[in-house]
Every structure is written in structure tokens, then in C-alpha cells.
Amino acid sequence: MSAREVDLPPARPRTSVQAVVDRLITAxxxxxxxxxxRLPAQRELAALLGVSRPTLRAALEELTRxxxxxxxxxxxxxxxxLSGPGEATRRAQASAVTRTLLPSWSELEEAFDLRRLVEATIARTAAQRHTAADDERLRVALAAYRVAGGDAEASRSTDAELHAAVCAAAHNSQLTALSRQLLARVNLGLVWEPFTRADYDRALPQHVGLVEAVLASDAERAAAIAxxxxxxxxxxxxxxxxEVGS
Known part of the structure; x- marks a missing residue:
């Protein structure tokens, strides 16, 4: 991945149209x-990618073509x-993914490792510190995630709320900020999780187990699930x- 530092814009310093095109194709x-x-509004997406709106517009025009x-x-x-890429689109996608992910892959693997360690710490701490108010927020968030089902937008938003509830239960704003920063670091600068129905089906029982462990104050189980x-x-x-190499 273009494993940027957390506080740096994702396309730095080569904020070219092609770099933005590659980032979006990889996303x-x-x-x-x-x-x-639907993609986020141009103003929001430009801010997420750390580029100007004219650069983003040019990149979107290229993606349309x-x-x-x-x-x-x-x-x-x-x-x-659009769905169902054709052969030419698949070739372009393979090239973009390679250019985006490979150059700093070793740093990205370290970020993956760090994220799992930090999130385990957050879950463990939440199980140790949660309050009755935290418990109610966790129950509501889990119920909303169940209802979201296979809808991408609803699943993402309810997933984010559930993990925000876990972070809140840890009662440490620095951990909350670090969680958000690490998500952006491992996910192309975007602060939401990827979505497929298979990912939802995999995540749901883990979410259930995580919430149950926090509510039961089972710190080690919460950490292991996270x-x-x-x-x-x-x-x-x-x-x-x-998939690029296969």
C-alpha cells in the first residue's frame, strides 16, 4: 500500500492525477x-485523499473514461x-493496485500488526472499564449492525458505531484517536472498513463475541476476539x- 504516515496526505508529494486515479482504483x-x-461528494473525497478538487475532478474523469x-x-x-470490470479494466486495475500497494508493502505489514495489537488493547481496556452507559451503547450498536445485513452503506456506518462504542468504553481519547489513525493508515487513507457480504458474515459473530466479552468484563477474551x-x-x-499476481 502507499503506506503514508498517518498525518501526511495520501498522494504526497506526487499529487498527480494518475496517483489519485491509482488510489481510487485500488479502493x-x-x-x-x-x-x-456512490462515491462520497467531491469535497469530502478530496479532503480524504489530501488533494485539490480540480485534481480529483480530473481523476474522476479518467475513471469514467x-x-x-x-x-x-x-x-x-x-x-x-460500476460493476463487472472488463478485460481492459482488469488490466488497469492490476497496474493501479501494484503501483499503490507494492512500494511500501513491508511498512504496511507492520501497520497491520500494530493495528491488531492496538485494537486488542482497546478491547481489553473496554472490558475492564466499561460503565452501564457504555453497555447500553454497545447493545444498541450491535443490534443496528445485525439489522444492516448485506447493505454496504448501512453495514459500514453501524460497524463504525460499534467500534466507536468499544473505544468509548475504554475511556481513553488517545486510544480512540490512534484507532482511527491506524484504520486510515492501512486502508488507503479512508476511515471506514472495506465491505463485502462475506466480510459482513465473518464480522457478525465476532462482533457478537466482542460485545459479550466486554459486557462480561472478560478482558482477555475481548482482546483475543479483537x-x-x-x-x-x-x-x-x-x-x-x-489477485494481481494470480
């Missing part, structure tokens, strides 16, 4: 953006990810690179 390959899903996205006009418009659970995004990134 599609990783399933940060699912087929049929190459068949990765389509733009719809009007009040309900936006830029939408350490396993936070391999999902790592596995999704690894799979994108593996």
Missing part, C-alpha cells in the same frame, strides 16, 4: 467502494462505481494484491 479493488455504490465509474446529473446525482477481528481489512487488502 474499488479492496471494496472500500462496492459495485453500485476507463469504465470504473459513471456520473449521474441532477439532485440525486453523483459518481457511482485481535482476530481486525484481520478482516488486512485480509481484504492482501487479497487485492494477491
Amino acid at each position: 474499488i479493488a479492496v471494496r472500500d467502494f462496492a459495485p453500485g455504490e 476507463s469504465g470504473f465509474v459513471a456520473t449521474r446529473r441532477g439532485r440525486a446525482g453523483g459518481t457511482w462505481v 485481535h482476530e477481528h481486525f484481520a478482516i481489512t488486512e485480509d481484504r487488502v492482501r487479497a487485492a494484491l494477491h
